Amino acid sequence: MLAVVMVLPSLVAAGQAVGVIVAANNPDLATIAGDDERPASLFAVIQPGERVLVAPGGKVTIRYAGEDVEVSPANSPYRLPVEASGDTVAGNMLDWALSVLGATDAEREEPLTVAMASRGFQSLSLYYVSPFDNRLQRRDQMILIHERGAKVDSVRVDGFGQDLPLTPGQAGMTVVDMRALPAGNYLVHVCAGQRCLPVSLNWMDPLQKKGGEVSVLPELAALALIRDGDGLELEGVQQLWSIRASTELASALFTRLIPVE
Amino acid sequence: MTKSGPSAVAALYHWVHGKWTLLPARWRPFVVNLLVGMAIVVWIHLNPDSSMVKRQQDRGLDWLSRMVTNTPYAPQPDQPVVMVDVDSATYAQWGEPWLTPADRIARIIALLLDAEPAQILVDFDLSRRTDLAPLADILSRHQGGKAAKTQLIFMKTQASLLPANSRLPAFRDSALDELVASNDNLHWAAPLYRPDPDGVIRHWQLVIGGCENDRLVLLPSVQLLSVMLSDGVDKSLEALLAPDQQGCLAMPHFSGRIVLGSGKQIDLAGEQLQHRIVFALPPNPESGYFPVDWQGRAVPALTILSARDVLAAKRFSTGGLLTGAIVIIGASHRDSGDIHLTPVGQMPGSLVLANSITALQGLDQVQRPPFVLILLVDLLLILGVSWLFVVMSPFAATLVSSAVIALLVVPFSLLAFSQGVWLDFALPILAVQMRSVFAKATFSYHKVRRKGIKGVLK
Known part of the structure; x- marks a missing residue:
């Protein structure tokens, strides 16, 4: 019972709020007036009852009890009201009960897009769709997808004897002319600046269906590269073409790929 | 096993059975509840790393964390x-x-x-x-x-x-x-x-x-x-x-x-x-x-x-x-x-x-209180809840015991938690509540089978 007596008052009472200046366009034009007068510059603490005065041209934002209050000459002087900040156990319990009852489902259903995409390292690499392996059906062109600011300087293939011709595409991608590369297993080195990423590539002839009919595929393959620890992995993706209509990410990637055709 | 083994077990069984039959019928569920609850307390103590105990502990601590977050009870x-x-x-x-x-x-x-x-x-x-x-x-x-x-x-x-x-x-x-x-x-x-x-x-x-x-x-x-x-x-x-x-x-x-x-x-x-x-x-x-x-x-x-x-x-x-x-x-x-x-x-x-x-x-790192204290608190709670199930209907007993837990035990837990002490009381109490409800339901089911709906309603 002693515990209840000790706990109950603070189950319902939060602490008194103070304000903090979290943005100020020009501290010379804003002042905090209370027991003393001081500039309303970033990180200044404002006690309840103190006033914030803003001269023409000035603007400050006060974080107060969870709200951001903008003070400009239009609403200056602004007096900080007395309010509580923080939560209470009773309030938290109510929130929990409401969440259990489903009253806050609307909040949870806020639209939120999550990209199933990974960041690569430094300048090379990027988006990937998993799970795929490094078997790619031969295409006339292969698209390297990479950071927008990066520039692929060369693509070298071990045992092939010449660099593959490159055509700069739109920002974030490079088109590799693959027509000269016959089917086979290769180690491909994608180089940008001083860095080269080795990627093993099983470059396969087009698959034949049962009746001997060669499947008609667009002459395009996409390669995305990511770093995995100290190694580099290829994550991509001839299958991307066939699933572009069915997944959001594939669709988004092709939005970038289409202009290069 | 020696010859005296089975006979000792049999003697113990007869002794327990004799005492059990002497117990008034309405107090037998009380004793069973007590034994079930305390067995669970001991089992939790002996198996702190079992996945069930950890899951239960996580749920309890998640709930308490959510209650105290951004309040004076938080660190x-x-x-x-x-x-x-x-x-x-x-x-x-x-x-x-x-x-x-x-x-x-x-x-x-x-x-x-x-x-x-x-x-x-x-x-x-x-x-x-x-x-x-x-x-x-x-x-x-x-x-x-x-x-x-x-x-x-x-x-x-x-x-x-x-x-x-x-x-x-x-x-x-x-x-x-x-x-x-x-x-x-x-x-x-x-x-x-x-x-x-x-x-x-x-x-x-x-x-x-x-x-x-x-x-x-x-x-x-x-x-x-x-x-x-x-x-x-x-x-x-x-x-x-x-x-x-x-x-x-x-x-x-x-x-x-x-x-x-x-x-x-x-x-x-x-x-x-x-x-x-x-x-x-x-x-x-x-x-x-x-x-x-x-x-x-x-x-x-x-x-x-x-x-x-x-x-x-x-x-x-x-x-x-x-x-x-x-x-x-x-x-x-x-x-x-x-x-x-x-x-x-x-x-x-x-x-x-x-x-x-x-x-x-x-906060000091989260600690479990001494086992003796856990045993004592859980014993008191189990006694209380079991007694409620003896003197009330299962529905009323569940309501009252849940209300008592909410009014007494939760504030106590919050206070303890703010000092870094985690008292896991929920599982034994829940087990006692569920066992009581289940036992009453089974009893009612057998009664219906024995007497039929009309017989029960008479």
Whole structure:
């Protein structure tokens, strides 16, 4: 019972709020007036009852009890009201009960897009769709997808004897002319600046269906590269073409790929 | 088995059966409830690592964490925490850079250093980058008398692949390694957490082991280093390694505790419960963060500022919130990949760090009370609940016992929890409630079968 007596008052009472200046366009034009007068510059603490005065041209934002209050000459002087900040156990319990009852489902259903995409390292690499392996059906062109600011300087293939011709595409991608590369297993080195990423590539002839009919595929393959620890992995993706209509990410990637055709 | 074995068992059975038959029929469920409840208490005590006990413990602690978060019952930080956040607005304004630009981090640090915070934590992975010259330039000037007022902590991550003959990954190299090693005000710490199987971060790792040249290297976690720098510590982490530690061939095992200058003891080993994070700082509380006493006034426990507003500021307040505070520079925009699930909701990694520091500062590690006390409290609760089921209908008894638990036991638990003590009362009580309801239902079912619906209704 002693515990209840000790706990109950603070189950319902939060602490008194103070304000903090979290943005100020020009501290010379804003002042905090209370027991003393001081500039309303970033990180200044404002006690309840103190006033914030803003001269023409000035603007400050006060974080107060969870709200951001903008003070400009239009609403200056602004007096900080007395309010509580923080939560209470009773309030938290109510929130929990409401969440259990489903009253806050609307909040949870806020639209939120999550990209199933990974960041690569430094300048090379990027988006990937998993799970795929490094078997790619031969295409006339292969698209390297990479950071927008990066520039692929060369693509070298071990045992092939010449660099593959490159055509700069739109920002974030490079088109590799693959027509000269016959089917086979290769180690491909994608180089940008001083860095080269080795990627093993099983470059396969087009698959034949049962009746001997060669499947008609667009002459395009996409390669995305990511770093995995100290190694580099290829994550991509001839299958991307066939699933572009069915997944959001594939669709988004092709939005970038289409202009290069 | 000897001949006397079966006969002794039989004698015991007859003795118990004799006593049982002497017991009035209405008190028999009471005794069964008592035995069931206490058996569960003992079983939980003997099997603290079983998945069922851990799941139950997680649920209970998640609920309590959610109740106390952002209230006076949550751990209270020693000083305010300020977060300079590369939020979505900042990220967009900077042109959505692939990596957080080092020159901008450097400018933020340079601005903050003038206000003399106690610690600045830079929550970006600075390994494997070649663009750190602006940062190195600022940091190389951060030494001497005034610099000692602010300690800078940088995050050290680990490689994904294990070196040969090692169970521990290596720490990743950084262009700042030499600079940090040569400056007493610069430190590396590990921001590494291991999520539970459901993806929720509930526990911290206080010390991370890595392998460098076949040698075990220990790195304190961010929260441990933060309190060690604030309070001082009695011994090195290496001094607490278990004597049978096998270099890189095993995860580091510790024996004993470190003692901070404030007298607080931190157990590096101990059961998982002790490494539970009590989240005091939820993401985006509607009514702001709870106030803490700081230099004679109440200031918010956490204040989050957009990095773009900090960079745009011409001047910081002297003697304001920042002086002596802990500052975390981190990112919360979606592309950062640094958003994590916690018992109190999704939050950026920098807020997980703020919570970990606050928890380690403001709370002794979560402890279980002595077993005798658990036994006593649970015995009282089980007695009470069992008695209610004897004198009331199952529906009324469930209602009343739940109300009593809510009114008496929950506040008691909150009070204990605010002192870092976790009393797991829910499972035995729930078992007793369920057993009673089930027993009554079974009894009613047999009655219906014996007499039929009409017979029961007569």
